[in-house]
Amino acid sequence: xxxxxxxxxxxxxxxxxxxxxxxxxxxxxxxxxxxxxxxxxxxxxxxxxxxxxxxxxxxxxxxxxxxxxxxxxxxxxxxxxxxxxxxxxxxxxxxxxxxxxxxxxxxxxxxxxxxxx
Numbered sequence: 853x854x855x856x857x858x859x860x861x862x863x864x865x866x867x868x869x870x871x872x873x874x875x876x877x878x879x880x881x882x883x884x885x886x887x888x889x890x891x892x893x894x895x896x897x898x899x900x901x902x903x904x905x906x907x908x909x910x911x912x913x914x915x916x917x918x919x920x921x922x923x924x925x926x927x928x929x930x931x932x933x934x935x936x937x938x939x940x941x942x943x944x945x946x947x948x949x950x951x952x953x954x955x956x957x958x959x960x961x962x963x964x965x966x967x968x969x
């Protein structure tokens with residue numbers, strides 16, 4: 853991924869992997885949309901990331917301004933149409949077959965142009 857050009861990332865799935873990738877992305881300066889089918893899972897992931905970053909402040913790892921800026925780059929949604937605006941997105945979903953069906957369907961329905969990483 854060319855980080856000099858890519859500034860917006862979408863992550864499908866807000867489970868352990870999705871939230872971890874989202875945290876690394878926002879801490880690295882990327883704007884990130886965490887997309888899932890369940891609103892409560894999206895909110896749970898956002899709270900988890902916030903809690904992790906708050907722990908970093910307590911341990912002296914980060915300044916409050918850094919965490920505030922990182923969290924401002926994180927958005928959560930159940931609206932898969934947001935993916936239309938993304939050039940690249942990270943796929944995180946269960947089994948390989950499910951992932952393939954989801955990606956094929958999204959490409960056809962949303963007419964996504966870009967790379968899946």
